[in-house]
Amino acid sequence: MIIDHPLLGPRDSSEFVYLGDASLIDRPDWQAENAAEAFYDYAYLRDNPAGEHRELWFHESGDRSWLVVTRNTMTHEISKVELARDVARAQGRSK
Amino acid sequence: MTQGNRLSGGQIDRNTTLNFKFDNRSYTAHPGDTLASALLANNVRLIGRSFKYHRPRGLLTAGSEEPNGIVELRTGNRQEPNTRATTIEMFDGLEARSQNRWPSLKFDALAINDRFSNFLTAGFYYKTFMWPAAFWEKLYEPMIRRAAGLGSLSMQEDPDEYDKGFRHCDLLIIGAGPAGLMAALTAGRAGADVILADEDFALGGRLNSESFALNDGTAADWAAQAVAELSALPNVRLMPRTTVIGAFDHGIYGAVERTGDHLASLPAGKPRQILWRIYTKRSLLCAGATERPIAFENNDRPGIMLASALRTYANRFATTAAQRVAVFTNNDDGHRTAADLHAKGVKIAAVIDVRPDAPINHDYEVLRGAQVSDTKGRLGLSFVEIALADGSTRVLECGALGVSGGWNPNVHLTCHQRGRPVWNDDLAAFVPGTDLPPGLSVAGAANGAFSTHGALRSGAESAMKALDLKGSLPDLPAAEDAPASQTPFWYVQGCSRAWLDQQNDVTVKDVKLSHQEGFRSVEHLKRYTTLGMATDQGKTSNMGGLAIMAELAGKSIPETGTTIFRPPYTPVPIATFAGRMKGKEFHPTRLTPSHYWAKERGAVFVEVGNWLRAQWFPLPGETHWRESVDREVRQTRASVGVCDCTTLGKIDVQGSDAAAFLNRIYCNGFAKLAVGKTRYGLMLREDGMVMDDGTAARLAEDHFVVTTTTANAVGVYRHMEFVRQCLFPDMDVQLISTTEAWAQYAVAGPNSRKLLQKIVDPEFDISNEGFPFMACGNITVCGGLRARLFRISFSGELAFEIAVPSRYGDALMRRLMAEGEEFNVVPYGTEALGVMRIEKGHAAGNELNGTTTALNLGMGRMVSKKKDSIGSTLSEREGLNEPDALMMVGIKPVSQTDKITAGGHLMNATGPVDAAHDQGYATSAAFSPALDCHIGLGLLKNGGARMGEKMRLVSPVTDLTVEVEIVSAHFVDPEGERLRA
Incomplete structure (x- = not known):
């Protein structure tokens, strides 16, 4: 596969390490009332869609960016590649 | 006579003659030949024996779709089994051998299988070798493996790149x-x-x-x-x-x-x-x-080939399989073969065309509406039996038969x-x-x-x-434009021992049997009969099997469906996939800067991930590794030892939020760590299990150096980048791996300070007061070389770790050895390192095994509840905090001479020994020179409360039972007085 890195352009997927579902960005609040349950969901439960999937890839043999790649699991078509940091910020994560 | 079946013309270079051998007989060929065309030119039709029935086989095709003409190529360590004679380009000195026959190709003992073909049909192995189960491994499987299969491997390493x-x-x-x-x-x-x-x-x-x-x-x-x-x-x-x-x-x-x-x-x-x-x-x-064959009785004799292949051999390679040839076809293309061969002087016995309205020809006979009903010839085709349109039978003599069933x-x-x-x-x-x-x-x-x-x-x-080119089409050369309709004709009615898949010996009868036994999906048919599962992947056979299956089920072919095609298109040697990544080149080998110094000292190395680390340094006269390791431990504890710990991961963490970041990464607190101090850090996974441990040294307000274990260096760095970029994107913190930038050495033992004082530049005070336990700092050594010094100890002794830029690693090691002579300094390897950490009760890889929590390792109280850190929330789960949770303990044999085996399980002193009564297990074991006996570390249910308890350490694998006593994991210096000396 070829991943179109937002900073570096098209790169072969062999330069990357795959992690999985991009929902790992949505780490729960440790002080929330339901923190234990929320962390359980966060750590163990994932969707496994046949179709579009937003997933985390690490450019380990490259610039060490974490990316959010939107990939169709049926066709492997990649429709979007974003810096995970931008995604995290857009989702309200900060410090 | 040589090359008796050569014809005129062709694209071969007759000016050059090449010599080759097949089954040890010498033949000649020309450049432009394949092994297949050269064999035909030399009148060799019999090339191999079939997989199951050991029937004589020749060539079916002239290309990569060949199922039959499979030979062993070259000799010695270059021997290559199962190569297709049709794709082997001829070279001078080529040597090939037929496969799957014994003692010889012409007389094959296992041809007896053909007589028992009624029993060897589809599913034979499934049905016959079911029981007794014990027979499978010892009798059936070795027997079948010897009888089946095609070529053999050289069992030597392939010398080629x-x-x-x-x-x-x-x-x-x-x-x-x-x-x-x-x-x-x-x-x-x-x-x-x-x-x-x-x-x-x-x-x-x-x-x-x-x-x-x-x-x-x-x-x-x-x-x-x-x-x-x-x-x-x-x-x-x-x-x-x-x-x-x-x-x-x-x-x-x-x-x-x-x-x-x-x-x-x-x-x-x-x-x-x-x-x-x-x-x-x-x-x-x-x-x-690819041209498709027609199935008819005994259609697998050498000489029966695809019509297009006969044409290729004649026109391109100037050779024919026989001097008298017949063609069996259902389409006009088959007639081209007859015409081309006739034009080259080959006698055409007849063209047998299933169509009643087949075109006639004045040069040779065309039998309209006729079908081949059987063939004869022991090691090659001699006669074909033809069912004529009027119901009568005719026998034709011919040495080759071209078959054309249309094209796929x-x-x-x-x-x-x-x-x-x-x-x-x-x-x-x-x-x-x-x-x-x-x-x-x-x-x-x-x-x-x-x-x-x-x-x-x-x-x-x-x-x-x-x-997306604009404009008109380029000029095309004038060429034939025959209409391309095909009327299918898959097999001759009434045939049974008619081969579909010649390589795997699958006949029309097998397909019928699998239908009769209830296999309705194409995928099931394929797996039950093995149709299309040979090295040719059914390029010439799948369609025929599918058509017969459709007919039996009363469905159309598209309703029946096809099996799916997967890469590779043709077989690829494993060596090609491996490329240069074989043997030592399978992965990179990482050497530390003082590797060659260690090699000079005769070190024995061990692979740790990609690294080579010195395991111990044998001295002349030492015959057993234990002698070396015990000496290294004793000498270090008595005076001073030096160990290369460059391979530990080193991550540089900088930025105004560096401390806050480490507070999230580690379960214990880092915010208040003073500049110039080092702290042990325990890193959890988000599920609460321990991920890794190491130290973080604060070199400046906004600058830390973090160490990881050698094995986890890559994964921890990846994890830290994940936390930085994905979880806390606004933190002002930067990470870089500096593992390879610094050579680092542990200097341990009561004389370690004295040794270091000889090389640390005098303006740096490393006395116990000036540089106490857990201190760290930037210093210079040997007159101005920048270095980092950490007062940390894995061995339990007064110890330091000193780091210098990588290129000075070798020089530093030699200097330490020279300066340390007066203290009887000893280099020690990973074994001695391991012994000392077990004696001290430090957890390492065996304990940080991915299933242990901080609590299990006796560090439960380190997990801060006053802050958010990765894994802290889930580490509080009930199931991980039950009263009988595993706790790290020390294990000592009751009898001084007994051995502790890592992996052995702890059982109560009395009672049953089984999984239900399992109390825990030993994770690490070593001989302790300090205690003069074997010791171990283990994880024991409620271990903290069981000090002094006598238990049994049991290993059913090695049939071992040892009486042991549960003790504190800190065998040596439990109060930590040596560390602080």
Whole structure:
């Protein structure tokens, strides 16, 4: 596969390490009332869609960016590649 | 007589004669021959024995689809089993042997299997060798393995090099027949970057096999001209001998180039095969079509071949399988074979055409509405028996029979991304579907354009479309444009021992049997009968099996469906996939800066991940590793030892939020760590399990150096970047791995300070007051060399770790050894390191095994509840905090001489020994020179409360039971007085 890195352009997927579902960005609040349950969901439960999937890839043999790649699991078509940091910020994560 | 079956003409170089051997007999051939054509020219029809029934077999085809003509090539360590004689390019000195026969090809003892064919039908193994179960491993399987299978391996290492490479192009054209050549001309003339790949050594595809004209010359002449023009275009790369084996994601294709298989010996340093990864913008499949056989009784005798193959052998290779040939066909193309062979002087016994209205010919007899009902000939075809249209039978004498059942487009690559071919009624064949790999289009016979004109035209059109070229089509050479309809005829009614898959010995009868036994899906049929599962992947047999299955089920072929095609298109040696990654080159080897110093000292090395680390340093006279290791431990604890710990991961953490970041990464607190201090850090995974441990040294307010274990260095860095970028994107913190930038050494033992004081520059005070336990700082050594010093201890002794830039590592080690002579300094390896950490009760990889929590390791109280850190929330889960949770303990044998075995399980002193009564297990074990006995660390249920308890350590694997006592894990200096000295 070829991943179109937002900073570096098209790169072969062999330069990357795959992690999985991009929902790992949505780490729960440790002080929330339901923190234990929320962390359980966060750590163990994932969707496994046949179709579009937003997933985390690490450019380990490259610039060490974490990316959010939107990939169709049926066709492997990649429709979007974003810096995970931008995604995290857009989702309200900060410090 | 040599080459008795040579004909006139052909594309072979008669001026040069090559010598080769088949089954130790010498023959001659010419450049341009394949092994197959050379064998036919020398009147060798019998080439192998079949897989199951050991029936005599010859060639079926002239190409890579060959199921039968499979031989062992070359000798010694270059011996290669299961190579197709039809694709082996002849070279001088070639040696090949037939396979699957004993004692000889002409007399094969296991041909007896053929007599028992009634018992050896589909599912035979499943039904027969069911029980008793114990017989399977000892009797049935070895017996079957000896009897079945084809070639044998040399059992020696392949001496040749294989390589990998990357190429890029605008348009990849797969196949250099009429469609491929015309597409390449069109795209090449327009200036596009083109790669034209073909599995054959001669580009041209069927053009090299046909007698008809293109423009004023022969088809082969036109192909040669096209290749010459393409060779002159700098933007076109021709890749003969290159099989495109798979269509992968995003326009990436895999291709195998056989750079050296056609050479008697490889030039030094040249690879034998190259696995290419070709990145394409667009691609065009021009893979042509494969002729399909007709099944009839005893259709597997040597001499019975595809009609198109006979034509290829005659026109391209100037040879014939026999001097008297018959043709059995259901279409006009079969008649071309008869005409071409007749024109070359081969006697045509008859053309047997199933169609009542078949075209007649004045040069030879055409039997209309006739079918081949049986054949005779022990080691090769001698007679065919024909059922004539009027119901009578006729026997014809002939040495070869060309069979033509029509053509199947080679759609394989169109299915590599789960696309399915669609049935075309006019062609009675599957053609590429619409669900192609993105960027791929199909032209020529592969797309059902069976006439030469059709192929040329579709090649040009497809290239223009793929590259979005404007303007009119290029001029096409004048070529035949025969209509391309086919009426299917799959098998002769009433036949049973009629072969579909010749390589796996699957007959029409087997397909019927599997239907009778209830196998309705094509995939089940395939697996039950093994149809299409041999090295040829059913290129000539799948369609026939499918058609018969459809007929039995009363369905149409498209309703019955097809099996899916997967890469590779043709077999690829494992060596080609491995490329240079074999033996020591399988992964990179990482050496520390003082590796060669350690080697000079005679160190024994151990692989730790990619690193080589010194395991121990034997001295002359030491005969057992324990002697060396015990000495290293004693000497270190008595005076001073030095250990290379460069391989530990080192991560530089900088930024105004560096401390806050470490507070999230580690479960224990880091915010208040003073500058100039080091702290042990425990890192959890988000699920609450321990991920790794190490130290973080605060060199400045905004600068930490973090260490990781050697094994987890890569994973921890990845994790830290994840936390930084994905979870806390606004933290002002930067990470970089500096593992390879610094050479680091542990200097341990009561004299370690004295030794270091000899090299640390005098302005730095490293006394106990000036540089207490857990201090760290930037210093200089040896008169100005920058270094980092950490007062940390893994051994439990007064100890330091000193780091210098990598290029000074070797010099520092030599200096420490020289300066340490007065203290009797000793270098120690990873074994002594391990012994000392077990004596001290430090957890390491054996305890940080991915299933342990901080609580298990006796560090439960380190997990801060006052802050958010990765894993802190889930570490509080009830199940991880039960009163009988495993706790790290020390294990001592009750009898001083007994041994502790890591992996052994702890059982109560009395009571049953089984999984239900399991109390825990030993994780690490060593001989402790300090205690003069074996000791161990282990994880024991409620271990903290069981000090002094006598238990049994049991290992059913090694049949061991040892009485042990549970003790504190801190065997040596439990109060930590030495550390702080």
